Amino acid sequence: MNDNKTHSQNAEEFLKDRERAHWHDETLWFVRAKRDKAAHNIPEWEALRDAASRIKEHTLSRLDEYLIQFEEKAKANGVQVHWANDAEEHNQIVRDILQKHNAKNVVKSKSMLTEECGLNFYLRDQGINVVDTDLGEYIVQLRNEHPSHIVLPAIHLKKEDVSNTFHEHIGTEKGNKDEVYLTRSARKVLRQKFLSADAAITGVNFAIAETGGIVVCTNEGNADLGVHANKVHIACTGFEKIIPKAEHLSIFLRLLARSATGQPVTTYSSHFHRPGKGQEMHIVIVNNGRTNQLGREEFRGSLKCIRCAACFNTCPVYRRSGGHSYHTAIAGPIGSILAPNIDMKQFADLPFASTLCGSCSNVCPVKINIHEQLWSWRQKLMDEGYGGFAKKASMKVMAGVLGSPAVYKISGKLGRTAMRLMPFAVNNNLNPWYKGREMPEPPKESFREWYTKNKKA
Amino acid sequence: MSREKILNAIAKNKPAPLPLPEKFIVERTLVNLAEKFLDVLQGIGGKGRIVNDLTEVKNLLQEKRERGVEVVNCIKDLPGYNAGDYVSKTAAETQTVHTVFLKGVIAVAENAAIWVPESAAVNRILPFICQELVMVVDERDLVANMHEAYDLINVNEDGYGAFIAGPSKTADIEQSLVIGAHGPLKLDVFVVRS
Numbered sequence: 220m221n222d223n224k225t226h227s228q229n230a231e232e233f234l235k236d237r238e239r240a241h242w243h244d245e246t247l248w249f250v251r252a253k254r255d256k257a258a259h260n261i262p263e264w265e266a267l268r269d270a271a272s273r274i275k276e277h278t279l280s281r282l283d284e285y286l287i288q289f290e291e292k293a294k295a296n297g298v299q300v301h302w303a304n305d306a307e308e309h310n311q312i313v314r315d316i317l318q319k320h321n322a323k324n325v326v327k328s329k330s331m332l333t334e335e336c337g338l339n340f341y342l343r344d345q346g347i348n349v350v351d352t353d354l355g356e357y358i359v360q361l362r363n364e365h366p367s368h369i370v371l372p373a374i375h376l377k378k379e380d381v382s383n384t385f386h387e388h389i390g391t392e393k394g395n396k397d398e399v400y401l402t403r404s405a406r407k408v409l410r411q412k413f414l415s416a417d418a419a420i421t422g423v424n425f426a427i428a429e430t431g432g433i434v435v436c437t438n439e440g441n442a443d444l445g446v447h448a449n450k451v452h453i454a455c456t457g458f459e460k461i462i463p464k465a466e467h468l469s470i471f472l473r474l475l476a477r478s479a480t481g482q483p484v485t486t487y488s489s490h491f492h493r494p495g496k497g498q499e500m501h502i503v504i505v506n507n508g509r510t511n512q513l514g515r516e517e518f519r520g521s522l523k524c525i526r527c528a529a530c531f532n533t534c535p536v537y538r539r540s541g542g543h544s545y546h547t548a549i550a551g552p553i554g555s556i557l558a559p560n561i562d563m564k565q566f567a568d569l570p571f572a573s574t575l576c577g578s579c580s581n582v583c584p585v586k587i588n589i590h591e592q593l594w595s596w597r598q599k600l601m602d603e604g605y606g607g608f609a610k611k612a613s614m615k616v617m618a619g620v621l622g623s624p625a626v627y628k629i630s631g632k633l634g635r636t637a638m639r640l641m642p643f644a645v646n647n648n649l650n651p652w653y654k655g656r657e658m659p660e661p662p663k664e665s666f667r668e669w670y671t672k673n674k675k676a
Numbered sequence: 677m678s679r680e681k682i683l684n685a686i687a688k689n690k691p692a693p694l695p696l697p698e699k700f701i702v703e704r705t706l707v708n709l710a711e712k713f714l715d716v717l718q719g720i721g722g723k724g725r726i727v728n729d730l731t732e733v734k735n736l737l738q739e740k741r742e743r744g745v746e747v748v749n750c751i752k753d754l755p756g757y758n759a760g761d762y763v764s765k766t767a768a769e770t771q772t773v774h775t776v777f778l779k780g781v782i783a784v785a786e787n788a789a790i791w792v793p794e795s796a797a798v799n800r801i802l803p804f805i806c807q808e809l810v811m812v813v814d815e816r817d818l819v820a821n822m823h824e825a826y827d828l829i830n831v832n833e834d835g836y837g838a839f840i841a842g843p844s845k846t847a848d849i850e851q852s853l854v855i856g857a858h859g860p861l862k863l864d865v866f867v868v869r870s
Binding site for chain 1: 677678679681682683685686687688689690691692693694695696697699700702705716719720764766767768771784786787788789800801803804805821822823825826827831832834835836837838839840841842843844845846847848849850851852854856857858859860
């Protein structure tokens with residue numbers, strides 16, 4: 220991830236390795252196909268999406284009440300509840316809890332919120348060592364990288380990369396690329412980490428207002444091993460993870476894994492209500508700009524997101540540019556809506572990293588109108604002056620051409636003639652539309668010319 | 677206080693009240709729940725079979741014991757219930773456990789998930805730290821889908837509970853599925869005819 224470059228500049232880097240970029244594209248499409256198969260097996264799929272969307276919309280409309288209810292129930296369950304208005308405060312709260320217990324080694328299961336807040340680096344600077352225990356996250360952490368996908372963190376890597384990384388850091392055989400061997404090797408190392416840590420951090424998939432409990436979903440069992448093996452459990456959650464009732468879990472759990480990977484459900488859906496014997500449990504509720512998004516009418520729907528990443532897997536731009544190109548913790552179409560909310564200037568390029576084809580909105584299990592929100596961000600960013608000079612200049616030319624029938628007619632003719640007489644003028648690497656594809660044969664005449672000629676006959 | 681700051685900002689920015697949708701109801705179309713359950717379980721890397729009584733489970737338990745591996749039996753109906761010894765053990769003290777036998781409360785046909793509350797597992801770490809997990813469910817405790825499951829369980833009856841569907845798994849290395857990630861490498865389920 221290069222924070223100083225735009226999505227398109229990073230994507231250009233990513234696409235240099237043609238073969239790998241192609242593999243990335245195909246693999247994510249395969250995951251998307253598995254999602255389709257899983258969804259089509261449920262006759263009531265659309266009704267589930269509709270219910271999920273409406274429950275989330277209702278929850279947003281009474282969010283403060285549900286958060287208060289959640290806090291009250293959680294406290295009654297013996298859980299300590301903390302509130303953080305921004306990333307910095309979230310990190311400090313976590314640090315204070317850890318320091319109180321003199322915790323030096325922490326195991327963490329997947330949490331995009333802690334990625335968003337930069338918790339690992341913050342704690343490292345305070346002398347606290349965090350090990351990411353999800354296999355994909357463990358791999359990218361060893362490589363000093365960030366996850367490139369919120370569900371498949373190491374999807375940008377190939378077996379030989381993992382083999383090399385493990386050889387270097389945990390001493391696996393050089394050149395052994397067998398995935399079972401590599402997974403078992405990490406299992407051995409991480410088992411000792413679970414057992415020798417001082418505290419565990421997890422994310423939260425759902426927080427139940429009615430009961431004050433949280434649900435964490437994993438396939439690997441790493442969240443549970445970490446939490447149950449340690450005296451302190453800190454669960455970090457964005458406030459939008461709240462749902463009103465436990466019965467609503469049935470709807471969300473039916474949708475989540477099917478949308479994410481095509482599995483009927485994740486291996487573990489763990490419900491934490493009260494701390495274990497001799498254990499302390501904390502929940503940190505985080506804002507970090509979410510109240511602003513709630514106040515932006517056209518974008519508040521993005522707070523319905525359950526982080527399944529279906530929109531990533533289906534997106535033609537994500538699949539062909541890789542997660543790191545988005546230079547933000549949450550990449551893909553949904554990340555391109557969330558990031559400008561936090562910093563319009565830094566992430567002004569992201570809403571443009573889309574074809575607006577609408578596939579993201581069609582697969583979204585909570586029916587977020589993702590592509591429409593991306594379009595709205597484009598309007599807003601241009602209005603607020605974050606469009607960038609290049610984009611504005613070409614837009615002006617485009618507006619001039621499209622705004623005048625005479626200029627449009629001449630430009631079309633010139634373009635067609637140029638493509639016929641000098642195909643090299645468009646079939647070259649300076650033209651971004653040529654990359655990865657051949658330009659079509661230009662038609663001999665325009666529709667207008669054809670129509671004028673044929674309407675008499 | 678950030679709590680007030682956040683709650684006030686939400687109160688100010690939230691949309692106008694929207695109604696909570698009615699309870700989600702779906703007609704049960706599945707006829708043979710056990711068949712569906714076993715089919716899905718196989719698809720997610722677990723092994724399952726229907727049995728008339730606990731004889732086969734007893735044999736498996738006996739076989740494991742004879743092999744000399746550390747077995748924790750949390751099912752009182754099976755001989756040699758020893759889960760009581762593990763209630764207060766720390767995670768480190770349970771790392772040598774090879775196989776855990778436990779009774780699932782509800783089993784869901786659509787996704788092969790089995791509800792395991794803390795009381796059924798005795799110690800929260802046991803279903804995760806063991807190398808192999810064996811679960812027994814009664815056929816009458818099978819339900820068609822997650823809606824029916826949540827109607828029957830109380831998520832907060834125990835301090836902790838989990839739906840467990842299959843053995844632990846990962847596909848984080850080049851999307852190649854590996855059964856056995858951090859949790860158990862194997863899951864056996866016995867559905868006992870009612």
